[in-house]
Amino acid sequence: MCLLFVYINPDPKEGEYKVILVNNRDEFYSRPTKPAYFWDSGILGGADMYTGREGGTWLGMTENGNIACLLNILKPREEFMKDGAARGFLGYGLISDTDPLFWTLVVNQRAPV
Template sequence: MCIIFFHFNPNSASAYRLILAANRDEFYSRPSKPADFWANNGNILSGLDMEKGREGGTWLGISKKGKCAALTNYLQPVINMDALGRGYLVPNFLTQDMDGLTYLKKISLEGHLYNGFNLLTVDFSNTKGDMMCYYGNRSDQEPRVLDPGIYGLCNSLLDTPWKKLVNGKKLFTETIKKSCALSPENLTQELLNMLNNEEYQLPVTDIEEQGQDFIRPILEEFSALFIRTSFYGTRTNTVILVDAKGHVTFTERCLLKPDTNQWKVSSYQFELET
């Protein structure tokens, strides 16, 4: 499970073209690598899933070539263990020479082969214009191009008004309003603070109805932006800033040891080649 907030402001001449703040929620026992540029492709930056049989998948990534993608799972009561791995949807986009809308249309033809997911793609271009697209395979809608604006995505469809999403979007919007007055470092810190909000957003009727027995054991904890249980919780905070000139600031706060609450913060900066 994950949650993502983003402000898409394409081809801005003075403000950020993209501000994205995301939490990755996962079982503590699932092995993964913190974000870094890939050893076999130095253009792509992401964390990596290292679960046996799912190695190389990811939930969020960006490339110097001007492509970005992010994935959330769609909460469902029963998981098909034989379904295709959703974690490859992001790296496949980042490594293919295909724009986001074309890629999502291709994926939508085989969406039934996966468990529920939501996928965001971004194409940054100084000549064609920036484009951000969305597809959820538990919706009856076709992949679509997103208008500029502020959005929230959790484990239902885009902007589904779960209380935790509405609360997080409010906090995110408040931060966006003052983003131009903040340095990238201060903006990043404010977004990280927001992502680590532990206030329960109760009641959670919609989440319980969608997740049923699968979600009930951690229903209360799941209602917060930052999730913490004995076996599952928020393992990664990520903030991506893309400014008007195509300068990227990528910051990841990664949980090292859940039992001691040890975290590692890494930051990367580079220029988009668009």
Template sequence: MCLIHFHYKEHPIYQLIVIANRDEIYDRPTAPAHFWEDEPEILAGRDLLQMGTWLGMSKNGRFAAITNFRDPTLPERPRSRGEIVRNFLASQVHPKDFIENLAKEKDNYGGFNVILWDGEHLWHYNNIFDEKYEIPQGTHSLSNHTLNTPWPKVVKGKGRLEEYIKTHPNLVHIDDLFEIMMDREIAPDEELPDTGVGLEMERNLSAAFIQLPHYGTRCSTVLLIDKEWNVTFVERTFNNGNFKFEKRFQFKIDK
């Protein structure tokens, strides 16, 4: 998962609105969103190589999503970051306590950011900076540095989501939210970060929706959780930049 915009607690209808893109090499085996056979409480897509996930929801109201931290100089680590999302969704642990335990093992994983919500508390953790804090209400964005780092696609997408919510206070439309994540515009060179991948790759990665020969946006997700605990989870899968199919789920969290 490489780009997540979310709006928390300030909408009159929805307590959490999430729009996200997962960017990955095209040939990494992946299952689309579904309720897992071995963990039937979890709704998420699944990385079939390591059996974890990048973003998911549980029937009892837990949400988690993870992004990689972009730094090509960082060494490989033994454990899969996707297991962090899976482990949180399958647990009953408070996000703060989960993060405290995770921080003890932070060097076993490649660089990451994770956001965790238990239905009451939304937390962020970055294992490179060892940042851990509860996220305040409002609109936020996360790419591959840390929360709200002002990279072009973070600033642009966050602004578009914030403006959309202001102008649609009564109801949001799924297609409108997906449209924000379909933005393929490349940022100007002077606005690009320098993360060590070279100028040409920085340009390609500056778009919200990425399409390269062997790597790009594999799926987009919209998640809505209203104040009555009704969940709408929609995932659109892409193949080489082209829409392939959509999976839609609706259920009510038992509170």
């Protein structure tokens, strides 16, 4: 099971964190990944390096504070992404696009009802 913990400090003092974000990626331990780093696009996050799925992420953040986190879905991938697309690109697309609402609409149009 993937877990996400978010703490937002409503009144951070100097030297205190504004946001604490902890994520457990429940995946195969042998799945190749890159640890968190700043991508050329300005995103801070790990990267999936699984062959054919390279470049997606399960947790990413932009410098302006947009955050995307991918958690488990309780259906087989084939039932919700008929074209076989990797889920890791959902979060990447959301935080890398200049208009998150547009990206949400694009994903919604691709998703089966």
